Amino acid sequence: MLASSSSVLRRQHFLVRSLCLGGYGNRKRLHDIRSMAFDTEAENILREITPPLDPSKYKGQAGKVAIVGGCREYTGAPYFAAISALKIGADLSHVFCTKDAAPVIKSYSPELIVHPILEESYNIRDEEKEQISGKVLAEIDKWLERFDCLVVGPGLGRDPFLLGCVGQIMSHARQRNVPIVVDGDGLFLITDNPDLVIGYHLAVLTPNINEYKRLVKKVLNCEAKDQDAHQELQLLAKQIGSVTIMRKGKSDLISDGDIVKSVSQYGSPRRCGGQGDILSGSVAVFVSWARQHSSATGMDSTSQMNPTVMGCMAGSVLLRKAASLAFASKRRSTLTGDIIELLGRSLEEISPAC
Numbered sequence: 352m353l354a355s356s357s358s359v360l361r362r363q364h365f366l367v368r369s370l371c372l373g374g375y376g377n378r379k380r381l382h383d384i385r386s387m388a389f390d391t392e393a394e395n396i397l398r399e400i401t402p403p404l405d406p407s408k409y410k411g412q413a414g415k416v417a418i419v420g421g422c423r424e425y426t427g428a429p430y431f432a433a434i435s436a437l438k439i440g441a442d443l444s445h446v447f448c449t450k451d452a453a454p455v456i457k458s459y460s461p462e463l464i465v466h467p468i469l470e471e472s473y474n475i476r477d478e479e480k481e482q483i484s485g486k487v488l489a490e491i492d493k494w495l496e497r498f499d500c501l502v503v504g505p506g507l508g509r510d511p512f513l514l515g516c517v518g519q520i521m522s523h524a525r526q527r528n529v530p531i532v533v534d535g536d537g538l539f540l541i542t543d544n545p546d547l548v549i550g551y552h553l554a555v556l557t558p559n560i561n562e563y564k565r566l567v568k569k570v571l572n573c574e575a576k577d578q579d580a581h582q583e584l585q586l587l588a589k590q591i592g593s594v595t596i597m598r599k600g601k602s603d604l605i606s607d608g609d610i611v612k613s614v615s616q617y618g619s620p621r622r623c624g625g626q627g628d629i630l631s632g633s634v635a636v637f638v639s640w641a642r643q644h645s646s647a648t649g650m651d652s653t654s655q656m657n658p659t660v661m662g663c664m665a666g667s668v669l670l671r672k673a674a675s676l677a678f679a680s681k682r683r684s685t686l687t688g689d690i691i692e693l694l695g696r697s698l699e700e701i702s703p704a705c
């Protein structure tokens with residue numbers, strides 16, 4: 352509905368209909384035109400859901416997000432996710448990480464609010480575990496309701512005690528209807544415990560190729576395939592029940608079990624680590640904005656796209672644009688930080704602030 356107002360898209364739909372009548376040689380062109388139409392739609396959605404910079408607004412209204420992640424090994428991933436959320440326009444970005452990781456993450460940026468509350472097994476004795484997990488939950492419970500979206504997993508690690516605590520955090524967030532983007536090691540957690548997200552319509556899973564393969568194996572009990580990727584993704588989302596999944600790759604495929612969308616806009620040939628983390632932080636912001644937009648326009652849920660799908664499309668198209676601008680200037684030395692620096696310019700080019 353958002354996109355159909357665009358004359359560009361109408362023309363693309365006309366071309367798609369015309370090519371449908373063509374033969375074998377037209378298939379690739381048809382595919383390319385469909386991809387262009389989806390990319391245009393993703394940009395239109397981004398424009399539509401991005402809130403205006405209104406002087407009457409107060410701090411927090413443009414979004415408060417929290418990342419649950421960061422441990423002894425990984426401090427970059429939660430930082431990338433949290434700072435990307437701010438660079439796109441969220442007002443506040445929190446990180447809930449282990450005690451070891453907190454001073455490091457704080458030292459990257461004074462903009463982030465960092466809570467050193469998580470514990471890994473190596474740091475505690477068996478008899479302390481119950482009391483410590485109670486403390487972790489009590490600490491995060493004080494904050495949960497204030498967040499518009501939680502990102503669970505960037506740089507979380509796979510320590511069993513820590514993952515047990517994070518599973519409980521997810522259950523509490525779910526009880527309070529806080530949207531949850533599950534990425535990185537959060538996907539490792541839910542692949543072992545799918546009940547954490549089964550049936551939760553505000554859960555968004557953002558698997559990379561490996562994480563997707565593990566999810567398919569667990570839920571569909573088969574190997575992931577490249578042919579029929581759309582149908583497979585749709586089936587996976589349906590089988591898990593109500594969740595939205597974005598399968599990252601050459602094209603990002605997005606499905607909530609009802610519809611399947613893809614974003615294929617050219618990004619960058621550099622595959623440096625951390626780009627998925629930018630995406631998870633960005634999706635958290637866009638899902639919050641899409642939900643705000645949906646409730647402000649008052650349209651019923653049948654007449655417009657699922658806000659979680661809109662958030663994924665907007666996040667994907669923005670990351671790809673920033674990655675392509677970064678690559679144009681930094682070429683082979685492009686790093687995740689270079690892409691983050693271009694999120695603002697990319698957003699400005701798609702949806703100018705004033």
Ligand SMILES: NC(=O)C1=CN([C@@H]2O[C@H](COP(=O)(O)OP(=O)(O)OC[C@H]3O[C@@H](n4cnc5c(N)ncnc54)[C@H](O)[C@@H]3O)[C@@H](O)[C@H]2O)[C@@H](O)CC1
Nearest residue numbers: 425426427428504505506507508535536560561624625628
């Ligand atoms: N600077 C940082 O702190 C970063 C930390 N990260 C964190 O690292 C943890 C593990 O994430 P990973 O993404 O490594 O986990 P994966 O399970 O995706 O990757 C595990 C291994 O598979 C390999 N692999 C990746 N793509 C592949 C492909 N297409 N085909 C075959 N093998 C492939 C990787 O090189 C890696 O060694 C997560 O917590 C994640 O958030 C990453 O986000 C990257 C940046």
Ligand SMILES: Nc1ncnc2c1ncn2[C@@H]1O[C@H](COP(=O)(O)OP(=O)(O)OP(=O)(O)O)[C@@H](O)[C@H]1O
Nearest residue numbers: 559560599600601603618623624625626627628630
């Ligand atoms: N082969 C590819 N061609 C073009 N873009 C890609 C390709 N693979 C991934 N991407 C882009 O990079 C983004 C991050 O995906 P990726 O698979 O690198 O995530 P990830 O492995 O979780 O990253 P991270 O290192 O942050 O954990 C995706 O949104 C996608 O747009």
Ligand SMILES: [Mg+2]
Nearest residue numbers: 535559627628
């Ligand atoms: Mg990742």
